[in-house]
Amino acid sequence: MSEFLLQARELTKDFPVSGNRRVHAVSGVSLEIRDGETLGLVGESGCGKSTLGRLLLRLIHPTSGEVLFRGQSITGMSEKAFHPLRRQMQLVFQDPYASLDPRMSVRDLIAEPIINWRLCDGREAVTQKVVELLEAVGLQEEFLYRYPHQFSGGQRQRIGIARAIAVDPAFIVCDEPVSALDVSVQNQILNLLKALKSSRGLTYLFISHDLSVVRYLSDRICVMFLGKVCEIGPTEAVYRHPRHPYTRFLLDAVPLPDPSLRGKELRLLEGEPPSPTNPPPGCCFHTRCPHAQPRCAREAPPLRDIGEAQVACHFAEGL
Numbered sequence: 001m002s003e004f005l006l007q008a009r010e011l012t013k014d015f016p017v018s019g020n021r022r023v024h025a026v027s028g029v030s031l032e033i034r035d036g037e038t039l040g041l042v043g044e045s046g047c048g049k050s051t052l053g054r055l056l057l058r059l060i061h062p063t064s065g066e067v068l069f070r071g072q073s074i075t076g077m078s079e080k081a082f083h084p085l086r087r088q089m090q091l092v093f094q095d096p097y098a099s100l101d102p103r104m105s106v107r108d109l110i111a112e113p114i115i116n117w118r119l120c121d122g123r124e125a126v127t128q129k130v131v132e133l134l135e136a137v138g139l140q141e142e143f144l145y146r147y148p149h150q151f152s153g154g155q156r157q158r159i160g161i162a163r164a165i166a167v168d169p170a171f172i173v174c175d176e177p178v179s180a181l182d183v184s185v186q187n188q189i190l191n192l193l194k195a196l197k198s199s200r201g202l203t204y205l206f207i208s209h210d211l212s213v214v215r216y217l218s219d220r221i222c223v224m225f226l227g228k229v230c231e232i233g234p235t236e237a238v239y240r241h242p243r244h245p246y247t248r249f250l251l252d253a254v255p256l257p258d259p260s261l262r263g264k265e266l267r268l269l270e271g272e273p274p275s276p277t278n279p280p281p282g283c284c285f286h287t288r289c290p291h292a293q294p295r296c297a298r299e300a301p302p303l304r305d306i307g308e309a310q311v312a313c314h315f316a317e318g319l
Helices: 049-056 077-088 108-117 123-136 151-167 184-201 211-217 237-241 244-252 294-298
Strands: 004-016 022-032 038-042 064-069 089-092 170-176 203-208 218-224 229-233 303-305 309-311
Touching: 004 049, 004 089, 022 049, 022 203, 022 229, 038 049, 038 211, 049 170, 064 089, 064 184, 089 151, 108 123, 108 151, 151 203, 184 203, 184 211, 203 211, 211 237, 218 237, 218 244, 229 244
Parallel strands: 038 203, 038 218, 089 170, 170 203
Antiparallel strands: 004 022, 004 064, 218 229, 229 309, 303 309
16 A cells, blocks of 8 residues: 555636626635545535545646656546546446436446447447446346336445446545445445455545544545645544644534433534635635634634644644
8 A cells, every 4th residue: 555546736616606796616726535445524514525526536636736646647637548547447426316327227327337338249248247246346237227216225325336336446536435325235335345445455535524434435535615725644643633623523513322411512623614706815714714813814824734534724833
């Protein structure tokens, strides 16, 4: 796990809106994902998690910065040159009800990428490959010619996962793949993803707003706020000793399973979230941070090594 499969360097993505305003969805994000690891990406809704995932997959192009896959920059690459790498990078969508074409059978949904990449010769070989993929995600051959509306949410997500692994990718972005599912089904899908990672040597970017889910699946955690990385480090180190004030608030908001602790007073973030069309100067979190100093409003803190993690906070050592 020493080799970097994927790297982002100062990635920025702005979206134009009405007038001359722009939404600053991702602002100067740099990170690395090691071959064979799961990097959990967490943060509140609208912080830029999904946009970052799509930038890494080159589904959208950055305003500035670059993405490297196995050390090769893919940002300025032509579509023809990038085409062989597309197979290596796949996506599992958040909504299993919207991500599957209702007019296509399960066989055709999973067979489509196999046929497009010419991985099997002949209809029978393709069908047999689809059956193997269904079995890999815990579904039976009898489902082959059924349609998405005939399945539960968990079963649909299994079909989406089977489609993602059909071309034997190296890297998969899982964009909140369990947020639309019941809790009991979430656990089944997480165990499936874990098993597939082990058996197929996959690397994941796992996007979620649920910190307990991320802790279960991830080797490292990256915390985002308003398009920027606040903290990134080994999962247990971040949970055991969060350094950034925003990370601490996120962890404080996780429900406690012990009834005796439920009366504990929660620390809540004060104030309104800053607008991504008009982000504050300096540290993006300083308008809501209880530890903010005048310096925070003037200077944007760089990511720097503190303990086992990297933290973007001027005063993280003293917190």
